[in-house]
Amino acid sequence: MEVSLLIPAAGNGERLGLGPKAFLRVGGRTLLEWALRAFPGAAEVLVALPPGAEAPRGLRAVFLEGGKTRQESVARLLEAASLPLVLVHDVARPFASTLLVERVLRAAQATGAAAPVLPLPDTLVRPEGEAYGEVVPREALRLVQTPQGFFTALLREAHAYAKRRGLTATDDAQLVRALGYPVALVAGERTAFKITYPEDLLLAEALARVWNA
Ligand SMILES: Nc1ccn([C@@H]2O[C@H](COP(=O)(O)OP(=O)(O)OP(=O)(O)O)[C@@H](O)[C@H]2O)c(=O)n1
Numbered sequence: 261m262e263v264s265l266l267i268p269a270a271g272n273g274e275r276l277g278l279g280p281k282a283f284l285r286v287g288g289r290t291l292l293e294w295a296l297r298a299f300p301g302a303a304e305v306l307v308a309l310p311p312g313a314e315a316p317r318g319l320r321a322v323f324l325e326g327g328k329t330r331q332e333s334v335a336r337l338l339e340a341a342s343l344p345l346v347l348v349h350d351v352a353r354p355f356a357s358t359l360l361v362e363r364v365l366r367a368a369q370a371t372g373a374a375a376p377v378l379p380l381p382d383t384l385v386r387p388e389g390e391a392y393g394e395v396v397p398r399e400a401l402r403l404v405q406t407p408q409g410f411f412t413a414l415l416r417e418a419h420a421y422a423k424r425r426g427l428t429a430t431d432d433a434q435l436v437r438a439l440g441y442p443v444a445l446v447a448g449e450r451t452a453f454k455i456t457y458p459e460d461l462l463l464a465e466a467l468a469r470v471w472n473a
């Protein structure tokens with residue numbers, strides 16, 4: 261795969277409360293090791309770690325110091341990328357499948373920018389103070405996942421544009437869209453969920469048993 265894989269892994273995992281997620285072990289592997297398993301063919305792997313973190317040994321990756329935000333961490337990784345296509349994937353999503361990666365990659369190669377999304381399974385409401393408020397139609401909404409794929413030059417331009425304008429974003433697709441470039445949507449997968457809260461670890465341990473089997 262002639263693609264640079266960028267793994268922002270420099271977060272502190274504050275909502276989880278167990279330190280940086282890259283080093284957290286689930287089913288005998290770190291989340292970083294799990295995240296890398298979905299991209300066996302990536303020609304280049306760049307990982308942003310929290311400042312001062314020791315780079316793990318034995319992994320085929322180049323480690324950089326991340327920034328204060330995910331956006332900054334990705335911007336640093338992008339500077340170091342040397343291939344024309346990049347995949348950006350959260351270390352916090354250890355169970356993306358190779359099928360999902362291939363879907364995103366194909367769409368990114370064809371269009372320049374692609375992101376996986378899922379429909380919402382629950383009712384959505386805008387609370388009125390402490391009370392149940394207006395229901396937001398969920399049919400029109402999607403949950404956004406990673407990996408997201410881009411032409412490297414396009415994502416660099418989007419990050420530079422955001423920096424000039426002072427835009428902040430929680431993912432890369434929205435920066436590309438802010439630049440005025442369309443981002444293709446592909447089907448995400450529920451198992452590529454983001455480990456964010458302590459309860460998510462229970463599901464992660466269960467999935468690790470299946471993935472390890
Ligand atoms: N300064 C930062 C902040 C986040 N990330 C990465 O962005 C992804 C999504 O972030 P999140 O799930 O929010 O992880 P944390 O920032 O670690 O969690 P929290 O927000 O609870 O602190 C993670 O892979 C995280 O490591 C990063 O590279 N650099």
Ligand SMILES: C[C@](O)(CO)[C@H](O)COP(=O)(O)O
Pocket residue numbers: 330350404405406430431432454
């Ligand atoms: C990139 C992301 O995982 C897409 O859903 C998400 O935006 C990361 O958000 P976080 O608040 O940094 O966890």
